[in-house]
Amino acid sequence: MIETSALTRRFGGLTAVDGLDLSVGAGEVFGLLGPNGAGKTTVIKMLTTLLPPTSGEARVAGLDVRRRAARVRREIGYVPQLVSVDGTLTGYENLLIFAKLYAVPRSQRQARISEALEFVGLEAAAQRLVRGYSGGMMRRLEIALAMLHRPRVLFLDEPTAGLDPLARQAVWQHVRSLAHEYGMTIFLTTHFMEEADSLCGRVAIMNLGRVAALGRPEDLKVSIGRPEATLDEVFAHYTGHELDNGGSYREISRTRRTIARLR
């Protein structure tokens, strides 16, 4: 469902993603792990056609992301890292506008919106302004938005950043259901090891733009000789450093803004 070969993106002198080779099968829940600045978001941006690769190739749903970008966009859903629901509209209105943008046929629009609201458990809050939602509700609305047009591949960039553990669990549950009930292929980035451990069938550990390790979480733990290890320890083993949340001034201020909105 997702194939990349030697996928590379440079920003000036900086190589954010360096010769990435990945293959994600249909129906898989795949996690891209790494600290801020490892290149995870750049990978997602290239796969969702937001950013053209500098070199290399990527195919999503069998379509080249550069040459057939418009077709790729019809097959994918995307939950950006930031909170991108509109606070000045109601939950229902957010869904309605996106159903129109995503060309969901008029005859199916209401049914799809109701189904999405029910799926994420927001029926009761649908007519309220999103501004008054909790952080977890906003994320659930994002998931509802991304599933409206039944994408074959769903990209989630840090889907639980800024959420408390309870809200995080709820988001995980919905992501699992999307894979199991709707057969969607899920590609997510995270820097929470626990998230990767509980959600993903396979993970790729990214460091400085390259894949340092790739496989099922259990196999990766075995590969460092300690099956009882945590994914954090696996990460430290393969990247040579602890998982810290560094990041530039801009990233931090964005994360803070996101968290401020979620409160």
Next chain:
Amino acid sequence: MKSPEPGAPSPDCAERPPAAREPGCPAGFLRQCTALAEMELRKLRHDPSEMLTRIIQPVLWLGVFGEVFTRVRAIPTGQLPYLDFMAPGVLAQSVLFIAIFYGIAAIWERDLGIVHKLLVSPASRAALVLGKALSAGVRALPQGCMVYLLAWLLGVRIKWQAGALVGVAAAILLGAAAFSTLSLTAACIVKTRERFMGIGQALTMPLFFASNAVYPISIMPGWLKTLAHINPLTYEVDAMRALMLAGGHSLYGLGPDFLVLTAATVILTALASRLYPNLAH
């Protein structure tokens, strides 16, 4: 792809009718534009307070500046009282100020990730840009009504014919579209809020003063005349002056006025559509 479990909600992509989903078709394009405009209308309905604060500036221009300059009679406006002459200029200015706001709004949406989500949707870039242009029109129309009311209260002799009113509405929509896409283009280039703040000022003031909004072009020095003649706002005001005022007439003709506004909108939309994806980088 895994087969869905029994009893699960309808499975994905098999059911979608491919023909109905072609986003390239004109109907799809139009629906995507109007979806964005509808979004704006719904926002405005939830919080109409902005419409009240936005009337302050026209009140100052017409009620203070206009009233004073009508008394000095310093500006030759032919048959028209000065207040009548400047009323369409203030209308165009209100539209301009609303439209210029769309650049900063785009940067705001970029910081929130809304731009990213719009760009990952199947809507074409041109549909997104024109949708924003139409949104600016949606906000500008009620503002236009307020300026009409204000002008009427101050004694401006208004042309109340239906055709003229429709013409003014068209000029408002086109003016809002042209200047919001100009602003969007600038936003796509500078990308950050801090840098755009200065640009917003640097766009609105020259556009306003290098136009026929509050004084006729005939009294300008030569260099400013040239600038005013390449400024689309001049043609917007010219059309509005002919259509809004009982004794108004157009200097350039309504045909050329609307042609200039349409051409500006088309060119700027093409430009903004190319640049818009850069906002997500």
